[in-house]
Amino acid sequence: MARPMRIKFENAFYHVTNRGINKQPIFLDADDRIKFLEILRNMKRKYKIIVYAYILMTNHFHIFMKTLKPNLSAAMQYLLGTYARYFNEKYKRKGHLFQNRYLAILVDNESYLLELCRYIELNALRAGIVQNIEDYKWSSFAEIVGANDFGIVNAEFILSHFGADRKTAVKRYKDFLYEGQGIKWEKFRKKIYAKGILGSKKFTKKAKKQVEEARLTYSVSDKRKLVKRQSKKQISRIIGKYCERKNIEDQSEIIDIKIYFLCAETDMTLAQIGEFLGGLSYGAVNMRRRRFVDKMRREKCLNELVSEIGQKIEKMFNVQA
16 A cells, blocks of 8 residues: 655645554553653754644544644654653553554645644544533643643634634634534545645645655755754854853863753754764763753753753744744
């Protein structure tokens, strides 16, 4: 059976979903869901993803998102790989957590953005888990109404379709969601082209053309280069200036901070980070990163320092929808 197409380009909208292997649970308690959402939030920052809707069920999840860069594969590898490692370590298990590859459908946002958001938000209600949408904590709508504060979803963009006043827009959006209770996935499935594109004929034709142009223009190695990393030099410069202002002179600690943020904010491998920082080995970078994270957990002042640097880096690389 042919795999669904992976279509990647700038400012592309995707409905992404995956479930546990053999339909087994991927979330066993609230801490698991919190951890997944923390990783999703980090993925959003690291890969410049904009999230419009999400929901975590027991054995699967849905995310509706936009990639500002053609980096869907790298972003999803980070999300699924990081969570799977956490889950396997916590529950002392081995092997695959997720079933097959994730499903990613390229979406025509003009035609299906709000409809897909509605389909995603209604999952818990359709499953009979809750009576009211806002009562399910692990969804983007819960974030919109303030039931959780994970800071993942771009609520303002969604609500802008329902009015300028936020309170009124939330009510209208909620009404819009409830109006779609009878909508099933089959409505979308029959309109999906080649298991990978959901949109008008014009949109599908344009997407197919971009795929063909990419195949003709780029070699495999060139395609990998399409995913641009955040500037390692800029990150290093921000950290250097901050440490200078804070009179931090311990060069070993400064390198540890740089390792931490280069791991968190770029696609660089540990070996590449080691080379960039003066020839450290893969093992040395990995060991220093682990020790630094443990030290952050113990020392509140260090945690606050890292948080301040993170805010400065996020501000520099902040991208609006």
